[in-house]
Each structure stands twice: as C-alpha cells, then as structure tokens.
Amino acid sequence: MAWVDAAVVGFDTETTGVDVGVDRIVTAAVVRRSGRTTSVTSWLIDPGVEIPAAAAAIHGITTEHARAHGRPPTDCLDEIAEVLADALRAGEPVVAFNAAYDLSLLDAELRRNDLPTLPERIGREVRVVLDPLVLDRHLDRYRRGKRKLGDLCAHYAIGDTAHLHTADVDVLATLDVLRALTVAFPEIGTMALDDLHDLQVRAHRTWAEGFNLWRTSQGMSGPGAELTWPVRLPEPVLV
Template sequence: MTVWYEGRLAGFDLETTGVDVETDRIVTACTVQCGGKQPTQSFTWMADPGIDIPEGAAKVHGITTERARAEGRPAAEVVEQLVAALTECVLAGQPIVAMNASFDLTILDREARRHGVQPLTDVVGRDLRVIDPRVLDKQIDQRRKGQRTLTALCQHYKVPLDGAHSADADAIAACRVAWRLGSTVPRLGRMSIDDLHQAQIKWAESQGRSLAAYFARTPGKESWADGVRTEWPLIPVQRGGGA
C-alpha cells in the first residue's frame, strides 16, 4: 500500500491583493501535480482582480495593478478554471497541499461566490483532503523558535525554494516540505490521508486557540486575539460574506 507522501500530490498556492479573506482578490494562482513516480505538471493563472493591487502586495509578488490589467485574464474565468483544476485533482484522489491552507482555500471560496462559480467544497464535498505543511510543522515541533513561513520551513527542512512569493514556486515548495515531513516523521508518514486530514482539523484549532491566548496576554497585542480563526481547512462563509 502506497503511503500518502509517495502518491500524487496536488500543490496549490495563491498570490493576492492582501490578507483579508473576505475582501481581497486573487492575482496569481498555481496548481502543481507532482510525485507518484509521474512527471510534474503545473498550471498557472494571472487574473485582473478588478480592484487596485496595493503597493505592499505588489512588492511581495511582483504584480502591479497595471500589469494585472494588461496581462491578466478576467477574474471569473480564472476562478472557474482554478476550481475545475482542483476538482479534477480531488476526484482523482490527490490531496491538496497548501501552506496555510485556510487562507488560500477561503480566498478561493469567496472569489467563487463573488463571481457566481460553484465553490470547490460544494463540488467535491467530503472528498476534499488537505495537507498543510504549516499545521504539520507546528504540531511536530511546537517549541522551535522563529518564523513558520514557507521560506523558513524550506530552510529548516532543507528544501529548495526558487522564486519565493511566486505562486508556482510556492506550490511546488509546499509539496516538497510535505514530502519531507511525511518521509522523516514516522507518526505523520504512517497515517492514512483520511486520518491525517481529520487530525489537522483538531491541530489547527488547538494552534489557533494557543495563538489567541498568546495575543491576549501580550501587551499591545490583546486586540489581535479576536481576529484569530481556528477553522481549517476552510473558514465557513459568514452571513453577508463573500462581497
């Protein structure tokens, strides 16, 4: 029986206009299918998000408002194709690998609702399985100091990352980190993908509660506690959300 990290993995990453899952938009996206002793396949999109891209976001991913308007495809078209690509992966039995999955999957969900596209979770239902290197790393190495960004994880686990903060580079790097965790941490590697998915729901909730408690007792950060979300891998839509 093939263990999950030796099978086909579907990396997924977005670069966006900002970090608010309810109001920010997709700028670039990538899905990458790798592993399973098959050739790597990647698909990338650039969207015209329909709103200005803040200077700070453009500095991170390199896509300005002007470039997105000139080169990007209509956002609705990108969202529809992205949902279709991920649906194909899920229905083929591939877990979606996404760093900080609740951000990317929630942004995609809200964009789908915004543009009249059937959301991924509505299409695939309970078949969705997700691997989040951030959640896994925080669970198996809780006391390690320092950042838990994708760049930091790649450095820690000695995984190559070429072109950080481009969606295609980040998607393949997330898969590499997931593979490294599965192949070197026995208690992760021997779990079924179903059990691993369910475990991450509990781990992410615990990690979120711990972060909120840290903010609540840290002078100057108390107000941040209320903004911590513990749902994983998707933050449920709120009444009136997705605008």
C-alpha cells in the same frame, strides 16, 4: 500504496492583500506531482481592482501588468476550482501552505463571482488537505523561530528560496517541505489520508486556541486566529 508515494496536488495564490472577505486573487498555481512527474498550471488574473503597491512589491504584479495581461476572474476562478475539485474527487490530496487562507479566499472569490464553491462542486466538505504549516507546528511544536514558508525551507534544507512569493515557486517549495516532513516524521507518511486530515483539524484548533489565549494575555484586540481548518467559516463577501 502509501499516500506519500502517490499523486498530490499543490495550490497557492498571490493576492491583493490578506483579508479573505475583501481581497482578490492575482495569480494562482496548481502543481500535480506524481512520482518523478511534475506538471504546473498557472493563472494571471485581472482582479478588477487596484493592486496595492505593498502587495505588488511582494509578488511583482502591478495593476497595469494585470490589466494588460491578466484574464477575467470568472474564467480563471472556475478553471482553478475545477482542477482542485477533480483532484479531490479522485482522492488526490490538495497541498497548501496555510491552507485556511488560500482555500477560504478561493471560496470567497467563487461566491463573489456567482460560481460554485469547492464544497458545492464535490458535494461534501473539502478533504483531504495537507498543510505543511499545520503539520510542522504540530510535529515539532517546541522548535523556536518563525514558520513562514521560507523559514521551513531553510529548516528542512529546501533549495534556493530567492524566488518565493511567486505562486508556482511557492507551490513547488511547499511540496518539497511536505516531502521533507515525511522524512523527518515518517509516521505521517503511513497514515490513512482521512486520519491525517482529521489530525490537522485537531492540531490547528489546539494551536489557534493557544495562540488566542496568548494574544489575550498580551492585551491584544481583534479576532485572533480562526479555529476552523482547512476552510474558514464563510465571511461576508464585499463586491
């Protein structure tokens, strides 16, 4: 059976910000899709820090709401990581849009809370991961325009995007974009999963190197795009 007809497990987070080494997960969702069956599990976490107004404006979770209704990070993070580890052990690919962010942030959060990381749980590197952002950049590299999740939903005619930026809705949209990619580019649907994972590693690095050269040519400072995918090299975790 081709992987496109088997189970996949989507993952997404909403957070206090975009710094992997500092910011915290506020909500997370894991969606397992197998054939016509879809199951959704979601978590609301009290991150233990203030949720900035700018972040709350995006995902709708305020500090007060998280404190009143969220669960402790340690419990939720352990559950999330174990669900993903179970999928990877079973050979079910984990699907995440801009996977290097969500998976790296999860590992940073696990280390912050003295919990085993994904690689530690499965005893190897994290694979197989499928990232519609990396695939779309590689397969349709000359298309103009932005490539945020909403942009890809519009390009591939994926339903209503009005409720994006909630973790469960974003995961479902990500899985729909992945399916649309396999229709637009059927060759990826017949590839062996390990080969497809390795293709994305190379594709992301090629894109990141090109993006960083462009940044330099524009006189921009800062670290630029991380070269590794799907999990960034560990950064210092601030407590």
